[in-house]
Amino acid sequence: MAKKPTRSRSGSTRRSAAPKSRSSRSSKARKQSRGALWRWRLLQLSIIGAAVLIAWMFYLNAVVRERFEGQRFTVPARVYSEAQELYAGAPVSADQVESLLQALGYRQTGDLGQSGRYLRRGQTLSIHTRSFDFWDSPEPARRLELDFSQGSLVNMVTSAGQPVLVARLDPLFIGQIYPGSGEDRLLLPIDEVPQSLIDGLIAVEDRRFYQHWGISPVGIARALWANVTSASIAQGGSTLTQQLVKNMYLTADQTLWRKGNEALMALLMEWHYSKEQILEAYLNEIYIGQQGRRSINGFGLGAQFFFGSPLRSLNIHQQALLVGLIKGPSYYNPRRNPDQAMARRNVVLSVWREAGVITQAEYDRALASGLDISDVPGDASYPAFMDLVRRQLDQGYRRQDLLAEGLTIFTTLDPLAQNHLETVLPDGLAALETSYNLNTDTLEGAAIVTRPSTGDVLAITGGRKPELAGFNRALDARRQVGSLMKPAVYLAALEAGYTLATQVSDAPVQVASANGDLWEPRNFDRESHGSPLLVDAFSHSYNQATARLGMEVGLAEVFDVIDRLGVSERLPAVPSVMLGAVDLSPFHVAQMYQTIAGNGFYSPLNAIRAVVHPDNGVLQRFDLQVEQRFAPEQMYLVQEALHRVTLEGTARSLQWRLPQSWWLAGKTGTTDDNRDAWFAGYSSDRQAVVWVGRDGNEPTPLTGSTGALPIWADIMAGLKPNQERRGQPATVVRVPVNAQGAQVSERCDNQRVLPFLAGSEPPGRRGCSGSPDPSSDDEGGGWWQRLFN
Amino acid sequence: MATAVQLKYRGRVCPFYGRLVWVLLSVFWFSGCVSVPVDQPDDPRLSTWERKEERAGQPIETPIATRSSLVDSLQRSARERAAVGQWDQAEALLLRALRIEPQAADLYLQMAELKLRKGDTAGATQIARKGLTYAETGGDLAADLQRFVQPE
Structure with missing residues (x-):
């Protein structure tokens, strides 16, 4: 615009005055016309822009309201264990039932006038049970007299002496979850949050919280100045409301678009909700930690996670640490970076002192305190099992159903079996470390207990510290399974017409793979054993004989059997898979052996019995699924071979570890350099899988027989499976x-x-x-x- | 004051109060209740269990000599629930029984019948096949289970 008149003037210096005047008028008119046009265009643009902005605001408004109200009033799903069935003949001892009553919060007293009370006298328990609305039928409260003898319930009558056929104790509440998301939190109303923490939070994060309308120009200016003077992004100008918006709706991207949306949504949030509501949402929403896939949100869960205590019982220095974590949950993680966490906490404390949140004396005391965090993350009960419940909810249930509030989830968890497992596994690992002169806490393990008849998962532990919610080895540790894969080879052989008495060669064998690699498996004892019977090659776990057998039967046939057993993982098409050179989790192994224990019928392992909506009733319930994958007669032969393993094979020590009258079936598994020790097996309607090894996959001195089997035996000893055995098929x-x-x-x-x-x-x-x-x-x-x- | 009484007749309940109700009962006795067709042993709508009861002319108490009275009780309750179309509750009761006696073939039979009534033919077949692995070969139970595996 500025250059054109100049060019015009220079180009018209030799022209006459009249044309010059006309030209000037015409130019002025054109300018006016052009100006009007621009103004009009500007107006149009402004109108369009305003319309778009209004529409966008409407959209953001809907987003803010929907999520905020949904989040604020979300009632988590309550998760319950399996209920203990009481009946004459139930295989439970008085001690077990009493421990369960204590876990359920029953009070021991002579006055049984109210439900939730009990009295123990020797081998007799008097219980006033609680009523409970199970998903299938209600259970009334009643007075029961229980007589126990030799580890089982022998008689059950009412207080009037009338026999009672069956009663169910109320199930154990094992936790609450938000099934629709991977987040975890412990909702707290604002009046349960210490005032010092609220004041301290505002002092550190947003001093003008009660003055601004969602965004704080003063705060932005201060942050800008701090950032300019320090030549870096040292401070953020976000208000608590903006932080909440970012946490609830947006990503952490540092973009203008995101910041713009954040500001608009913060204004909308302040418009709709009171400061107290926003603060309460913030306290329950803010992200302060991470554990594996689990995000730790809110101060309530944070207190439990870092200190193992409820929020209201935290000291000043602990509260300061929680507030300090907001700035960088990962960088200031007190377990990983204690020095940074301590420095940050002290900064927070000094801010609190300056702001008058705490006195000088409180400051001095707090400053002198250590981080004071718990050794392990505090958690709800049975994190490994809850992890499985979450995953199965995600896989098998509709998301819109799971987002409903106040769901009740009935699970298959057997608290007695779970508690037993949580004792036996750590004790077993410690005993192994002592026996083999290993450094303490260097072995890890995982175990899972299931009920073959229904596929119920009764107990599961993801490590030697079962209270930890971290890496769930039972579900996620993929380790080579070694000889646990052998039943698939022998089953394929039996289907191909071999018998348990067929002689197989145990001579050394070499197999060339498609890419030219030579596979040359060797027996564990480095010796060949002639031509053993098939059943002996199996029970003694001869690698050479198994490899030969598998190659004779055909790799495709063996892989087909593995697939039918229920291993859904994609396996490498190499012969070494026959000897277990394949990475599977304990859960996968349990699924595979479930089909064997189930007489050749596949039933998916499940942890959820029913999901109940508070208004609509049962959303979904367990339905027994069985699918025949093998001829029961052939599976009977494999079961016999697995039984022989426990009589005369690699697991024969079970003969003295457990009562000889028990019918047991199982298989040991050991991988190269003893990196993994496995045992998988069952007795009647209880199956257990145990893995022992090291997280770093380093060698151990343990085999399946010496490492995993003793723990398996201890698990079974506590489970006391009733000794029923299927009859021999007519054929x-x-x-x-x-x-x-x-x-x-x-x-x-x-x-x-x-x-x-x-x-x-x-x-x-x-x-x-x-x-x-x-x-x-x-x-x-x-x-x-x-x-x- | 009249006492609430329940009269059970072939699974149907006729409540009545006092004398007035006695009159009504008589009416029901000769018309309503007895006008409902009595189950016949060969009625295809009946379960195997109910057919046996019809043939025997009286309730059969225990299918297996050694079985626990609790499992019997759960089975009986399951039959009552199934009779009024409460399939889910019936199945839940049977599963409770199965967890107590996991190798009881007659539980599988009852579950197979339940699945069939619900229209799940494939499920009934699979359950029956598994039940056969626990049934005594050549026994009545095996024959009953076999009906689901190879429908007539």
């Missing part, structure tokens, strides 16, 4: 065989009776040595033995 016959797998007389020495599918048993009866002459004297030890038989 299975039992035949005595000798060491070569030939059918012999049952009177022969060293004969063993093995099950066979009818028609697949070894042909004919031979002499005890396997010779074709049945009348030979070596049968049954001679004529005198026959005489007495």
